[in-house]
Amino acid sequence: MDPAEHLFRQEAGRLTAILTRLFGVHNLALAEDVVQDAFCRALETWKFHGMPKNPSAWLMTTAKNRALEILRREGTARKFAPELGRFLESEWTLAPVVQEHFETASIQDDQLRMMFSCVHPGIPEEAQLALILHLLCGFSVEETAAAFLKKASAMEKRIGRAKKTLAGSRHLFDLTGAGDVAQRLPAVLRALYLLFNEGYHGASAESPVRGDLCAEARRLVSLLLDNPQTSTPAAHALSALLCFLAARLPGRLDATGNLTLLVDQDRSTWDRTLIAEGRRQLELSASGSDVTPYHLEAAIADVHAQAARSDDTDWNGIIALYDTLMKIQPSPVVALNRAVALAQRDGPGRGLEAIALIDNRKRLARYPFYFAAMGEFELGLARRDEAREHFRAALALARSPMERRFLEGRIRECGDVSPRRRADPAKGA
Amino acid sequence: MSEFVFLYRGEGDMRKLSPQEAQQSMQKWMAWFKELEKKGHLKSIGQPLEREGKVVGGKKPVTDGPYAETKDIIGGYSLIEARNLDEAAELAAGCPGIQRGGLVEVRPVMPLNV
Numbered sequence: 154m155d156p157a158e159h160l161f162r163q164e165a166g167r168l169t170a171i172l173t174r175l176f177g178v179h180n181l182a183l184a185e186d187v188v189q190d191a192f193c194r195a196l197e198t199w200k201f202h203g204m205p206k207n208p209s210a211w212l213m214t215t216a217k218n219r220a221l222e223i224l225r226r227e228g229t230a231r232k233f234a235p236e237l238g239r240f241l242e243s244e245w246t247l248a249p250v251v252q253e254h255f256e257t258a259s260i261q262d263d264q265l266r267m268m269f270s271c272v273h274p275g276i277p278e279e280a281q282l283a284l285i286l287h288l289l290c291g292f293s294v295e296e297t298a299a300a301f302l303k304k305a306s307a308m309e310k311r312i313g314r315a316k317k318t319l320a321g322s323r324h325l326f327d328l329t330g331a332g333d334v335a336q337r338l339p340a341v342l343r344a345l346y347l348l349f350n351e352g353y354h355g356a357s358a359e360s361p362v363r364g365d366l367c368a369e370a371r372r373l374v375s376l377l378l379d380n381p382q383t384s385t386p387a388a389h390a391l392s393a394l395l396c397f398l399a400a401r402l403p404g405r406l407d408a409t410g411n412l413t414l415l416v417d418q419d420r421s422t423w424d425r426t427l428i429a430e431g432r433r434q435l436e437l438s439a440s441g442s443d444v445t446p447y448h449l450e451a452a453i454a455d456v457h458a459q460a461a462r463s464d465d466t467d468w469n470g471i472i473a474l475y476d477t478l479m480k481i482q483p484s485p486v487v488a489l490n491r492a493v494a495l496a497q498r499d500g501p502g503r504g505l506e507a508i509a510l511i512d513n514r515k516r517l518a519r520y521p522f523y524f525a526a527m528g529e530f531e532l533g534l535a536r537r538d539e540a541r542e543h544f545r546a547a548l549a550l551a552r553s554p555m556e557r558r559f560l561e562g563r564i565r566e567c568g569d570v571s572p573r574r575r576a577d578p579a580k581g582a
Numbered sequence: 583m584s585e586f587v588f589l590y591r592g593e594g595d596m597r598k599l600s601p602q603e604a605q606q607s608m609q610k611w612m613a614w615f616k617e618l619e620k621k622g623h624l625k626s627i628g629q630p631l632e633r634e635g636k637v638v639g640g641k642k643p644v645t646d647g648p649y650a651e652t653k654d655i656i657g658g659y660s661l662i663e664a665r666n667l668d669e670a671a672e673l674a675a676g677c678p679g680i681q682r683g684g685l686v687e688v689r690p691v692m693p694l695n696v
Contacts, residue, residue, distance in 0.1 A: 161601035192604045193596040197630045200611035201658060293600030 159365070161192060163372075164209055165291030168216050170263040171254050173288075174325060175220055175241075177234035178270065181320045187223070191216040217255050221248065262328060264289060264376055265383060269326035272340045273318055280315040281340075282348050287312055290369045300366055301351060302552065334382050341377070342391050342447070345370050349395050353402070354552070367402065371395050389438035390447035396431030397454035400424040412559035416463040416497070428458045449478040468498035485516045485523075493526055501533030521550040521560070528563060541567040585625060585691040586662045586670040590677070593657055593684035610678035618662070623673055628660035657684075661691075 165188055172184035191212050205211040224233060224241055233241050241247055253259055271284045279301075286292045286300060298308035328334060352366025374392050377383040404418035413419075435451050453474045460466040475491035488511040496504025508514070508527060517523035528543035541564055548560040599607060618624040633655060637645040657679075664670035667690055674686040 159602070159605075161605035165601040189597050192599070192601055196596055196599075196604045196608045197657065200608050200615070201627055201630045203612065204608075291601040293602070296600055296602060
């Protein structure tokens with residue numbers, strides 16, 4: 154991704170974080186207005202005069218001057234950041250404090266503070282992701298809606314409510330409380346993991362914006378890695394996982410833009426630099442005694458990356474990792490993935506057996522990959538009618554045009570309906 | 583060659599643009615100017631104008647802006663060279679502001695020598 158391509162977006166996220174810190178979280182709307190103003194000025198002047206040498210610095214200065222103006226003018230009438238209270242009241246300290254907040258190290262912290270604040274326990278998880286994308290990544294409500302395949306009006310409500318909760322929380326998250334940081338970090342990691350997943354499973358030619366989600370999630374994870382408080386082994390493990398998955402992104406689609414199964418992917422398209430970075434992060438994650446699901450998922454992704462061809466995959470190793478994952482974070486989805494690995498090693502019959510043994514299988518009833526996996530196993534056993542039924546069930550649950558196209562292809566693979574199953578032709582007429 | 587002033591009017595509310603859209607809009611404008619320059623039509627790129635201002639004269643001697651409907655506010659101007667008014671208008675038709683509801687007023691500069 155060309156960084157200049159999303160310059161405005163990224164700067165919007167940074168500026169919103171800085172200004173919210175200065176104005177206080179209750180003045181979130183004011184911060185957003187100032188950011189908007191800075192972009193309007195940039196747009197108006199740059200189109201005539203060209204882009205300045207350092208566009209980020211230009212935007213920062215414009216926003217900073219406007220912030221100073223507001224803080225001076227409304228300093229008595231309005232309450233700003235309670236954390237900075239007295240420093241903003243006196244002209245002696247005002248300008249230096251504002252200046253300080255526009256400096257690099259501080260901007261990093263402001264973004265982290267905002268990230269932790271968005272993962273507010275009072276905000277539902279889906280809304281947390283939307284809020285992160287909106288406030289930290291500069292996605293408009295419409296763009297956020299498109300990224301999550303939701304209607305703009307629904308997204309507007311969701312983001313509106315989340316902002317209200319955030320603005321009502323009075324303080325931004327306090328990064329100086331080490332205990333609080335450690336306590337909320339898992340929720341932050343989870344939000345970034347989900348944000349990446351949302352993009353990973355939806356990335357498509359029709360909605361290129363979703364591919365950006367993966368890049369944004371990785372950018373935000375790298376912010377965590379830059380801060381000693383948040384660069385925990387778990388954060389490195391998540392970073393490793395996202396590197397491995399991102400490395401495979403180019404192989405997920407074939408030449409015609411259709412989804413390709415992992416075992417069928419052209420592995421020469423995988424990004425070797427990202428795989429190397431994933432390995433480095435995985436090594437960094439191997440300190441301390443905690444093994445998180447991210448460690449295991451990253452290790453699984455690494456095993457896949459090590460196999461030059463799908464036939465070379467160390468399925469024993471992968472199954473062992475899934476077994477451990479089932480111990481520390483058992484879930485029907487993990488069990489399903491384990492069943493897929495078992496089927497790869499021992500054949501599709503074994504996969505079906507493993508699926509039949511999944512606890513809480515009902516929870517997979519809305520999960521298209523559950524039916525798709527069963528379809529693959531049945532197809533592997535040449536039971537085409539059963540396979541077709543499963544693929545149809547998966548198709549009904551598919552979430553993107555790309556998934557639908559893929560599943561339609563699988564249904565065609567099952568061939569025509571066999572005579573004993575064919576519906577009475579007279580009925581349809 | 584004759585000279586023309588392009589007055590860029592009433593491009594929709596910029597504040598409604600997302601950062602990504604703002605960036606795209608800017609890139610379109612820059613590409614358009616570049617094209618005009620390459621073809622030798624851009625005498626001077628001109629300047630953007632602030633939205634606020636004062637109107638002096640008339641019944642109320644001094645009026646603070648906004649002094650016209652948004653669609654009439656001039657956002658900037660350029661100096662263009664073209665063979666005639668038709669060609670100038672054709673050039674103006676490619677202005678990205680038009681896609682966002684704006685207008686370009688094309689006015690021939692009155693020459694000194696007739």
